Amino acid sequence: MNPPIAILGAGNGAHAFAGDLALRGYPVRVYNKFAHEIADLQNARGVTCEGVVAGFGALELITTDIAPVVANADFIFVVVPANAHAFMAEACAPHLRDDQVIVLNPGRTGGALEFRNVLRARGIKARVLVAEAQTLLYTCRLSAPARVRISMVKREVTLAALPACDTARVLERVNPLFPQFVAAADVLETGLDNIGAMFHPTTTILSVGRIESGAPFEFYRDLTPSIARFIEVMDAERLAVARAFGVRAQSACEWLARSYDGITGDTLYERIQSNAAYRGIAAPRSIDVRYIWEDVPMGLVPMVALGRIANVPMPACEGLAHVACALSGRDFWRDGRNARQLGIEGLNVTQVKTLIKGET
Amino acid sequence: MNPPIAILGAGNGAHAFAGDLALRGYPVRVYNKFAHEIADLQNARGVTCEGVVAGFGALELITTDIAPVVANADFIFVVVPANAHAFMAEACAPHLRDDQVIVLNPGRTGGALEFRNVLRARGIKARVLVAEAQTLLYTCRLSAPARVRISMVKREVTLAALPACDTARVLERVNPLFPQFVAAADVLETGLDNIGAMFHPTTTILSVGRIESGAPFEFYRDLTPSIARFIEVMDAERLAVARAFGVRAQSACEWLARSYDGITGDTLYERIQSNAAYRGIAAPRSIDVRYIWEDVPMGLVPMVALGRIANVPMPACEGLAHVACALSGRDFWRDGRNARQLGIEGLNVTQVKTLIKGET
Numbered sequence: 001m002n003p004p005i006a007i008l009g010a011g012n013g014a015h016a017f018a019g020d021l022a023l024r025g026y027p028v029r030v031y032n033k034f035a036h037e038i039a040d041l042q043n044a045r046g047v048t049c050e051g052v053v054a055g056f057g058a059l060e061l062i063t064t065d066i067a068p069v070v071a072n073a074d075f076i077f078v079v080v081p082a083n084a085h086a087f088m089a090e091a092c093a094p095h096l097r098d099d100q101v102i103v104l105n106p107g108r109t110g111g112a113l114e115f116r117n118v119l120r121a122r123g124i125k126a127r128v129l130v131a132e133a134q135t136l137l138y139t140c141r142l143s144a145p146a147r148v149r150i151s152m153v154k155r156e157v158t159l160a161a162l163p164a165c166d167t168a169r170v171l172e173r174v175n176p177l178f179p180q181f182v183a184a185a186d187v188l189e190t191g192l193d194n195i196g197a198m199f200h201p202t203t204t205i206l207s208v209g210r211i212e213s214g215a216p217f218e219f220y221r222d223l224t225p226s227i228a229r230f231i232e233v234m235d236a237e238r239l240a241v242a243r244a245f246g247v248r249a250q251s252a253c254e255w256l257a258r259s260y261d262g263i264t265g266d267t268l269y270e271r272i273q274s275n276a277a278y279r280g281i282a283a284p285r286s287i288d289v290r291y292i293w294e295d296v297p298m299g300l301v302p303m304v305a306l307g308r309i310a311n312v313p314m315p316a317c318e319g320l321a322h323v324a325c326a327l328s329g330r331d332f333w334r335d336g337r338n339a340r341q342l343g344i345e346g347l348n349v350t351q352v353k354t355l356i357k358g359e360t
Numbered sequence: 361m362n363p364p365i366a367i368l369g370a371g372n373g374a375h376a377f378a379g380d381l382a383l384r385g386y387p388v389r390v391y392n393k394f395a396h397e398i399a400d401l402q403n404a405r406g407v408t409c410e411g412v413v414a415g416f417g418a419l420e421l422i423t424t425d426i427a428p429v430v431a432n433a434d435f436i437f438v439v440v441p442a443n444a445h446a447f448m449a450e451a452c453a454p455h456l457r458d459d460q461v462i463v464l465n466p467g468r469t470g471g472a473l474e475f476r477n478v479l480r481a482r483g484i485k486a487r488v489l490v491a492e493a494q495t496l497l498y499t500c501r502l503s504a505p506a507r508v509r510i511s512m513v514k515r516e517v518t519l520a521a522l523p524a525c526d527t528a529r530v531l532e533r534v535n536p537l538f539p540q541f542v543a544a545a546d547v548l549e550t551g552l553d554n555i556g557a558m559f560h561p562t563t564t565i566l567s568v569g570r571i572e573s574g575a576p577f578e579f580y581r582d583l584t585p586s587i588a589r590f591i592e593v594m595d596a597e598r599l600a601v602a603r604a605f606g607v608r609a610q611s612a613c614e615w616l617a618r619s620y621d622g623i624t625g626d627t628l629y630e631r632i633q634s635n636a637a638y639r640g641i642a643a644p645r646s647i648d649v650r651y652i653w654e655d656v657p658m659g660l661v662p663m664v665a666l667g668r669i670a671n672v673p674m675p676a677c678e679g680l681a682h683v684a685c686a687l688s689g690r691d692f693w694r695d696g697r698n699a700r701q702l703g704i705e706g707l708n709v710t711q712v713k714t715l716i717k718g719e720t
Contacts, residue, residue, distance in 0.1 A: 206687075207569030212584030213577070217569075224572030226647055226687055233686040287586055316686035322679025326593040327566075327586055 002026045005177075006073035008066075008088050009080035010037040013105060015148035016138040017077050019047030021177065022057025029061040031069040033087070038062050040145035050143065051150040070095040075103070075177070078115075079136075081290060082108035082298035086341070089118035096126040101173050103159065107132025108294070109191040110302035110337040112162040113356075117343030131161040131170045134190040137180060158184035158193075163358020185247065186356045188306070192242045192249045197299025199252070200291035201324055202231050208287055208327065216285070220278035228269035230316065235268075237314040238303055244310035245349060287327060296324040297336025305339040310349050362386045365537075366433035368426075368448050369440035370397040373465060375508035376498035377437050379407030381537065382417025389421040391429040393447070398422050400505035410503065411510040430455040435463070435537070438475075439496075441650060442468035442658035446701070449478035456486040461533050463519065467492025468654070469551040470662035470697040472522035473716075477703030491521040491530045494550040497540060518544035518553075523718020545607065546716045548666070552602045552609045557659025559612070560651035562591050565683055568647055576645070580638035588629035590676065595628075597674040598663055604670035605709060647687060656684040657696025665699040670709050 002025050007018045010032035022028045032038045041047065046058040063069060070076060070092040078088050085104060092102075096119070104111040112132040119128070139152035157180050161167040164186035174181050184190045203219060206227045210217060235252045242249035250258065256271045257263045264274040272278060284291060300321045307314040325332050339345040344352050362385050367378045370392035382388045392398045401407065406418040423429060430436060430452040438448050445464060452462075456479070464471040472492040479488070499512035517540050521527040524546035534541050544550045563579060566587045570577060595612045602609035610618065616631045617623045624634040632638060644651060660681045667674040685692050699705040704712050 203569070206565065208586050208590075209563070209567030209577075209582070209584050210570035210573060212586055213570060213582065215575075217573070222569070222573065224569050226568050226572055229689075230568075230683070230686050315682040319679040319682025319686065322675040323590070323683060326590050326676035326679065329589070 003074035004029070004072050006031065006069045006076045008032075008069070008076065008078045008092070009084070010041065011080065012140050012142050012148060013136045013138060014079040015047050015142060015146075016049070016053075016140040016150050017079050017105065018059060019049040019057040019148055020053050020138070020150070022046060022059055023049060023053065023055045026177070027060045028057070029063070029069040029072060030059055031063060031066045033064065033084075033091075035064050038064070044146035046146070048147040049150055050147065051140070052153055053150045066091045067095050071097070073100065075101050075174070077103050077105055079105045081294045082111055083294055085111050085115050086118050089115045090122070093119055093122045093124050096124060096128050098127045100126070100128045101170055102128055102130045103170070103174065104132040105137065106135045107187065107190055108298040109194045109197060110187075110298070110305075110342045111191070112160070112187045113342040113344065114337055116162055117341065120343065129161055129166050129170050129173070131159055131167065132187055132190050133181065134158040134184060134193055137178065154180060156180055156182055158182055158190055160184040160187045160190045162187050162356065164356060165358040188242070188245050188247045188356055189249070191302065192238060192245075192247055192306075193255070194299050194303075195252055195255050197295045197303065198231050198235050198238065200295040201300065201320060202234065203227055204284060204287060204289065204291045205320060205323055205327065206230065207283065211284060211287060217283050218279070219281045219283040220272055220275065221281075222283070223269075223272055225269050228267065228272060232268050234316045234320065237307065237312065237317050240312045241303060241307045241310060241314070244312050245306065245353065292324055292328060293330070296321050297332040300324075301332055301336035301338060302342055305337065305342060305344070306352070309339065309344065309347065309352060363434035364389070364420075364432050366391065366429045366436045368392075368429070368436065368438045368452070369444070370401065371440065372500050372502050372508060373496045373498060374439040375407050375502060375506075376409070376413075376500040376510050377439050377465065378419060379409040379417040379508055380413050380498070380510070382406060382419055383409060383413065383415045386537070387420045388417070389423070389429040389432060390419055391423060391426045393424065393444075393451075395424050398424070404506035406506070408507040409510055410507065411500070412513060413510045426451045427455050431457070433460065435461050435534070437463050437465055439465045441654045442471055443654055445471050445475050446478050449475045450482070453479055453482045453484050456484055456488050458487045460486070460488045461530055462488055462490045463530070463534065464492040465497065466495045467547065467550055468658040469554045469557060470547075470658070470665075470702045471551070472520070472547045473702040473704065474697055476522055477701065480703065489521055489526050489530050489533070491519055491527070492547055492550050493541065494518040494544060494553055497538065514540060516540055516542055518542055518550055520544040520547045520550045522547050522716065524716060525718040548602070548605050548607045548716055549609070551662065552598060552605075552607055552666075553615070554659050554663075555612055555615050557655045557663065558591050558595050558598065560655040561660065561680060561684055562594065563587055564644060564647055564649065564651045565680060565687065566590065567643065568687065571644060571647060577643050578639070579641045579643040580632055580635065581641075582643070583629075583632055585629050588627065588632060592628050594676045594680065597667065597672065597677050600672045601663060601667045601670060601674070604672050605666065605713065652684055652688060653690070656681050657692040660684075661692055661696035661698060662702060665697065665702060665704070666712070669699065669704065669707065669712060
């Protein structure tokens with residue numbers, strides 16, 4: 001008998017996870033906070049997939065009541081913007097039981113740390129397994145109500161449990177569902193390879209004048225040389241933090257060459273220009289976008305928190321995050337994944353490593 | 361007999377000062393570091409003024425040798441980008457004598473402090489008077505070789521000596537030449553009213569994508585709502601520093617209403633939009649501009665240095681300066697007017713005030 005699965009969330013990725021698993025015969029229940037975001041799913045009683053996964057996946061339950069979704073599940077896939085991870089941890093905490101597997105898809109930077117920190121603060125005794133994926137398994141987009149176009153299922157996505165000594169157990173449980181998940185060394189590896197946090201806020205902020213001019217442009221293909229150079233400076237800071245924690249991170253330049261076909265050039269600018277997959281991706285039309293309100297508090301802020309612990313200067317990342325705060329009128333340092341919210345306040349590098357690795 | 365005057369510099373403003381004073385019968389000598397920048401003046405043997413000041417002003421000497429320019433002068437007007445103030449201080453130091461009046465036109469933020477700090481470091485004993493003007497007296501632009509169009513002579517420009525107890529003596533000496541100069545309380549007042557440092561780097565940096573797209577746009581009139589809001593956040597930080605030092609500074613909004621006719625609106629965005637004088641001012645075509653390499657190290661950096669002394673948090677100003685460094689590949693914190701270069705390292709607010717006010 002297939003194990004019951006909880007999907008938390010109702011966006012592009014949540015539709016893909018729910019539809020794909022339901023199509024493969026798993027009993028799937030979907031929880032979402034906002035009723036209006038699941039009304040279409042409730043009407044349809046399932047998800048229609050198209051693309052590389054195709055067919056109608058009937059869902060067992062679609063609800064704004066988290067209790068029957070989480071209490072029943074062997075697997076809990078959290079598929080929401082990283083800003084909602086803490087809320088999801090709070091919401092499911094009272095319903096958790098031993099041996100449930102929780103996977104954040106993806107964790108961005110520090111997702112599992114924040115999630116587990118919330119459970120600890122709530123005094124949750126259930127011995128759940130908490131893990132985070134490095135990126136979203138599916139390349140997908142909602143194409144109509146209760147319908148998702150899955151253009152690709154990634155061949156390989158790294159995953160790490162917190163602590164890392166649990167990663168093998170998580171993969172043993174998850175791989176029958178998703179053989180694509182492979183082990184990362186730990187959640188610092190999955191979290192510090194957050195390339196989106198390098199590209200998204202930078203390009204958005206250095207293009208504020210262009211975005212608000214109203215003339216449409218492409219996000220990647222129209223990215224200019226100085227923006228690319230700025231990203232390289234930030235990227236070097238990110239790699240320095242990774243080195244300080246003994247983590248193997250890849251540069252944005254390396255990542256482009258590994259993730260896409262036909263990448264040429266030495267500089268980041270040239271590589272972005274050479275990426276055919278980037279053609280046609282429109283720049284945002286306003287600065288009230290996930291590129292700011294997710295990538296800064298859930299990407300740059302936790303990277304800087306780690307950098308401070310390791311005494312790695314990160315003026316470009318910090319500077320850009322400060323500018324993002326002033327532009328948005330929000331305090332991402334306070335509301336984002338700072339050291340306290342990650343549960344690593346006051347620790348040194350060795351203590352963070354111990355916390356993340358766990359008992360071996 | 362009219363007192364001899366030294367003009368240091370050979371840009372728009374230096375041409376205006378030299379031409380105007382020569383036309384009024386003062387013996388004027390011009391020094392500039394680079395020979396190619398004064399070749400036209402040497403050929404013409406003077407400056408032709410047009411606009412509100414008109415005629416040919418014959419110059420006594422135009423040279424790359426500073427000794428005969430400075431040694432001879434009763435007044436030394438320094439009319440160069442603020443980045444060159446330290447160089448000019450070094451260059452004229454050995455030739456200074458008691459009672460010479462040195463005026464930086466303008467000082468930007470901390471010009472007189474840096475200038476005097478260089479003289480002190482060189483052990484100069486000559487008792488010169490050092491002062492800075494808040495802005496350039498002339499609205500002017502070179503219209504042809506050795507020819508400057510002066511579209512306006514400002515009715516009033518504030519000036520402060522360092523220390524402030526010398527301001528009255530400086531004005532007594534300078535006002536026969538320029539009755540437009542009036543007393544500011546001290547060099548913190550002239551330095552913290554540096555509105556250009558609020559407008560210029562902000563608009564340039566938040567428009568990097570637009571500037572490098574190659575499509576021309578107007579610097580002020582196409583400035584977008586989020587950029588204006590960001591300037592207001594930075595401006596509030598600047599005003600907080602001024603308050604901490606007991607200085608009356610005006611907000612960018614107030615400054616617009618006082619400096620231009622016909623300003624309407626409550627927000628900075630509306631006021632900028634309403635300013636007819638801003639029409640037609642083109643945005644820079646690259647980010648290698650004074651808006652970055654003068655306004656950041658000679659504006660934002662000294663403001664932040666003062667803010668740190670007063671424990672005023674300045675995340676927007678600091679953040680933008682960090683972004684400027686990464687974009688330019690330069691360390692404006694090291695090369696700009698930091699506390700050490702201003703000669704105020706290790707001082708507290710009271711000690712800075714004492715230094716600036718002098719003996720009363």
